[in-house]
Amino acid sequence: MEFKQPELLYALFLLLIPLAVHLFQLRRFQKEDFTNVKFLKKVIRQTRKSSQLKKWLVLASRMLMLIALILAFAQPYFPAENPEKVSNPKVIFLDNSYSMQATGAKGELLATATQELLESLPGKEEINLLTHDKEFRGYSAEELTKELQDLNFAESSLDFNTLKLKAEQLLEDTEGEIDFILISDFQKNLKLEKLTGTPKINYHFIPYIPENTQNISIDSMGISNREANDINLEVLLSSTSKILEPVSISVYNNQELIAKTAVSFRDNLHAETSFKINAEEISTGIISIEDASLTYDNSLFFSINKLKPAQVVIITNDIDASFIPGILTLPEFHTKIFEIDQIDFNTLNKADLIILNELESLSGALESNLVNLKNNGAGLVIIPSKNISLNSFNHFLNLLNAPKFQELKTQENLITELSFDHPLLTGVFKERVENFDYPKVRSYYNVTRGNRIISFQNNAGFLLEENGIYLFSAALNSENSNFRNSPLIVPVFYNMGLTALELPNLYYEINKEDKIKIPLRTGQDEVLHIVSDSQDLIPQQESLGNNLEINLGKLDIAPGNYTLEYKNENQGYISFNSPRNESKLEYKIPEEKGSINRHPNIASYFDEIKANDQSNELWKPFVIFALLFLTIEMLFLKYLK
Numbered sequence: 211m212e213f214k215q216p217e218l219l220y221a222l223f224l225l226l227i228p229l230a231v232h233l234f235q236l237r238r239f240q241k242e243d244f245t246n247v248k249f250l251k252k253v254i255r256q257t258r259k260s261s262q263l264k265k266w267l268v269l270a271s272r273m274l275m276l277i278a279l280i281l282a283f284a285q286p287y288f289p290a291e292n293p294e295k296v297s298n299p300k301v302i303f304l305d306n307s308y309s310m311q312a313t314g315a316k317g318e319l320l321a322t323a324t325q326e327l328l329e330s331l332p333g334k335e336e337i338n339l340l341t342h343d344k345e346f347r348g349y350s351a352e353e354l355t356k357e358l359q360d361l362n363f364a365e366s367s368l369d370f371n372t373l374k375l376k377a378e379q380l381l382e383d384t385e386g387e388i389d390f391i392l393i394s395d396f397q398k399n400l401k402l403e404k405l406t407g408t409p410k411i412n413y414h415f416i417p418y419i420p421e422n423t424q425n426i427s428i429d430s431m432g433i434s435n436r437e438a439n440d441i442n443l444e445v446l447l448s449s450t451s452k453i454l455e456p457v458s459i460s461v462y463n464n465q466e467l468i469a470k471t472a473v474s475f476r477d478n479l480h481a482e483t484s485f486k487i488n489a490e491e492i493s494t495g496i497i498s499i500e501d502a503s504l505t506y507d508n509s510l511f512f513s514i515n516k517l518k519p520a521q522v523v524i525i526t527n528d529i530d531a532s533f534i535p536g537i538l539t540l541p542e543f544h545t546k547i548f549e550i551d552q553i554d555f556n557t558l559n560k561a562d563l564i565i566l567n568e569l570e571s572l573s574g575a576l577e578s579n580l581v582n583l584k585n586n587g588a589g590l591v592i593i594p595s596k597n598i599s600l601n602s603f604n605h606f607l608n609l610l611n612a613p614k615f616q617e618l619k620t621q622e623n624l625i626t627e628l629s630f631d632h633p634l635l636t637g638v639f640k641e642r643v644e645n646f647d648y649p650k651v652r653s654y655y656n657v658t659r660g661n662r663i664i665s666f667q668n669n670a671g672f673l674l675e676e677n678g679i680y681l682f683s684a685a686l687n688s689e690n691s692n693f694r695n696s697p698l699i700v701p702v703f704y705n706m707g708l709t710a711l712e713l714p715n716l717y718y719e720i721n722k723e724d725k726i727k728i729p730l731r732t733g734q735d736e737v738l739h740i741v742s743d744s745q746d747l748i749p750q751q752e753s754l755g756n757n758l759e760i761n762l763g764k765l766d767i768a769p770g771n772y773t774l775e776y777k778n779e780n781q782g783y784i785s786f787n788s789p790r791n792e793s794k795l796e797y798k799i800p801e802e803k804g805s806i807n808r809h810p811n812i813a814s815y816f817d818e819i820k821a822n823d824q825s826n827e828l829w830k831p832f833v834i835f836a837l838l839f840l841t842i843e844m845l846f847l848k849y850l851k
Contacts, residue, residue, distance in 0.1 A: 211286050211828070218284040225276055229269070268846050275839035282832035298389045298412065301377040302327070302339045304358070305394035305418075307367040308506040308792040312395070312420035319418045323393050323812065324358050330816040331355075338380045342367045347380055363506065365720040365769070365788050369401040374411070387412060393812060395419060398796045405800055412805045416812055419797060424451045425503035427793035428459075428510045431716060434484065441514060443485045445497055449475055450795050457499055461485055464494045491516040493783045494771040495716075507793045511771050512716040513783035518729055519544040520711040523558050525576075526550070526567040527595070529687055533694050534565060537703045542711060555579060560756055561588055562729070563710035568595040568685050571602040581609050584679070586755025587727055589710040591680045596653060596690060612679045613660035624648040625672050625693065627665035634663050634675070634705045649696040654684035664698070673702065680706055717785040723763035728774065730758040730781055739775045740767070740784065 213219065304327065310320035331337060331351040339346045339354060342364035346354060368376075377390050391414040396402065405413070426449045435442040445459065456472035469485040492514040501508050522538050522545040524531050535545040546557060550569060558564070558579060572580070584590055594603070594615060604614040626648050628635060654666070660674030660681060674681050686693050693699060718724050732738065732753050738760060740747045745768065750761040769788050774781040802808050809815040 213284045213286050215284045218280060221280045221283075222277065225273055228272060228276070264846060268843055271839045271843040271846060275836050275843060278832045278836035278839060282829045282836060286828040286832070298387050299381050299384045300338065300389045300391060301380050302337065303373055303377070303390070303392045303394070304339060304341050304361075305392075306341045306343070306361055306364050307394075307397070308363050308504060308788065309395055309397050309795060310418070311363065311504045311506060312425075312795065313422065313503075314418055314420050319395055319420060320361075320363070323416075323418050324361060326812045327393065328355050328358060330812050332816070332819075338377075340373070340376050340380065345376065345380065367399065367792060369399070370405065371401070377411075386410075389414060391416065391815065393418065396797050396799045397792065397794070398798050399791050399794070400798075402798060402800055405806070409805075412807065413800070414807045414809060414815055415800055416809050416815060417797075417799050420503075420795070422503065423795040423797075424453075425449070425507070425793055425795050426453065426457060426499060426501040427504070427507035427790055428497055428499060429790050429793075431497060431510060431512060433514075433716065439488055439490055441487045441489060443487060445483050445485070445510075447473060447475075447481045447483075447499070448793070449479050449481075450793075452477065452479070457481075457501075459483060459497065459499050461487070462496045462498070463489070463492045489514070491783075493773075495785070496771075503795075504793060506769075506788055507790055510717065511769060511785040511787055513714075513771055513785045514716065515714060515782045517541045520562040520707060521557075521560050522546070522563045522565065522707060522710070523548065523561040524565045524567055525553060525558075525569065527569050529568045529595075531565075531567040533699070534567070534703060537700055538707045543707050550576075559583065562756075563589040563591070563707060565591040565593070567593050568687065570595045570597050571599040572606050577606050577609075580606070583755065584610055587757045587759065588755070589678060589680075589706070591682075591706055593682045593686055594655060594684070596685050598655075607679075610679060611677060613674055613676055613681055614658045615681075615683075616656040616658060618653055618655055619670075620653045622650055622652050623654060623666040623668060623670070624650050625664055625696075625698075626667040627662075627669070628698075629661075629663050629665075632661065632663045632675070634702065634709075647696070649691065649693040649698070651684040651691040651693070653690060657681060657683050664702070678709070714782065714784050717787050718762060719789050720767060720769065720786050721763075721789075723761070726760050726762070726784075727754070728758045728760065728781065729756060730776060731756050732758055732776065736777060738781065740765070740772045741775050742770055742772045744768075745772075 304323065306320055310318070310323070312319055314322055316322045328351075331354065333351050335351075336348045337346070337351065337354055338348065341361065343366075344357075344361075346357060349357070373392075374390070377388070381388050387410055389412045393416045394400065395418050396415070426447060429446045429448050431443055431445045433441060434444045443461070447457070447459070453475040456474045458470065458472050460467060461469040468487060468489070471483055471485070473481045473483045475481045492512070495512040495514065497510045497512065499508050519540060520543050522534075522543050524534055524545065524547045526547060527550045531547055535547065538545045546554075548554060548558075553576065555575075561583060564580060564583060580590065590610075592603075596618070598615065600615055607614050630636075648667075651666075651672070654670070654672070657671050657674055660671060660676040662671040662674055663680075664673040665671055670683070672683055674683070684691055684693075688694065714726055714728070715724075718726075728738070730738065732751075737748050738751055738758060740749060747765060747767060749765050750763070752759045752761075767786050769786050771783065771785045774784055799808070800806055809818070
């Protein structure tokens, strides 16, 4: 036991004064003569004995009262059990990922954890707290209470290593150990598998686990087929456990129900369904299900824009190119063919895709226009002539930093190899075809470099791509090749055309570095806005001739449907959704060892800290003892004879 005011203990010497008074204050008795002397002596003896007992009892109670008072003013206490542990600076991580929408014993996990944290925070201590999307450095409990009452779920979650780095940055000026308190449901995507104790950080894990881990999620959707007015949508769903009953799924456009069906998971954890929708455009589409677990993945926002045909210009040199307009047709493409000496440059400069069909050389004016169009984002397809001018074309390709043609090979070669993983061929084949009726060429050029999409049997490239430029290495006229008669001709040219169409996706994931090309020519000081009822955002954007490229990477945007507006005019629709990586509800809580500690709840952690921090002050018990002995003394004086 120690004292805050030990100098007051000298007052104990003053107790000698009442002790001396009690010892030397002798009471004298006066004798009286009575007839019955024997009886009188007996009374005298009894009175002296009781008076002596009363005196000692009063003395003892008075001394004890004074001792208790002096000790109370000296403020005795027992020191903290572990003061070194208490002195560590702290960083608290509060998990606000979407998986904390799940319900625990006391309700929603995030709401429960937030409330218990606010009830347990030390009142006078500065607090460092971080979530997946916010940081609070040096906040008081009162300030933090205001912030956490408005805490929303984060659209994307961080892994453990990133959180650890953020915690160290919050206390970068601190020497010695720090306490890192993590309040979370500890899903596996937090990536705690390689967690090991460190000499500088003491980890305190406080788990919040839901009562029910069954969850159904809408994972993704896409267009399987699109015609003039009919759109086929495919929707993929997943579940964390087997679902026996069918799940109802609905499609809305601006709160209008346009389709509904039921999907069965049977014995699988995945299911898919499709909808055929008669619509040219869907501005505010929502696909939704009913599920009692997580709510964020019960809806998927999407939008379908009305097709604006890509402008395709084919430049040929007295060579039949009519097979290309037969593939690139309306409504996706508006295709025009020009002979090289009859080019309409006004039309050319508005093109989204240019196809050079077996030209032998390029004029300076055409070369300059093509370079400018390519730099502004237009697509380019080159089909060489058998009599190509290598100097002319390679000079042009060098300006575009594209692969170049080399010597002509006049030997027959079969087209046998397909790069199934290239975006141009993705989804073309249901399975990888190893044996089919191979097309052939009679002559071809070697090409210096480029990503091979289709190759010959000797591994030389037939169709190559680099920097958005597609190069055939052989002429496609019927005298040199039968590729026009191959089933490959349609998907190859159609998918090359789609690269120029650049339609916005059905939806985009938040916080991804997506770039979208929009057919829009903007002024120098005018920008495109992404607008909803509650937000008006200006994304990073770059003008590329007749197109505008917007970058969504650093856009702080909420899930939902939005309108693209330029000069307050509607330019199309775009939708955003949160990533679905929080939907799995798979957990892994670290085991206790070394500097890794687990606590059943937030209150237990802070109670432990208080127990280590608090010195047990004893002045109150001593005041009570003083009052008790004072009461006893008064009772002795009043009732003891």
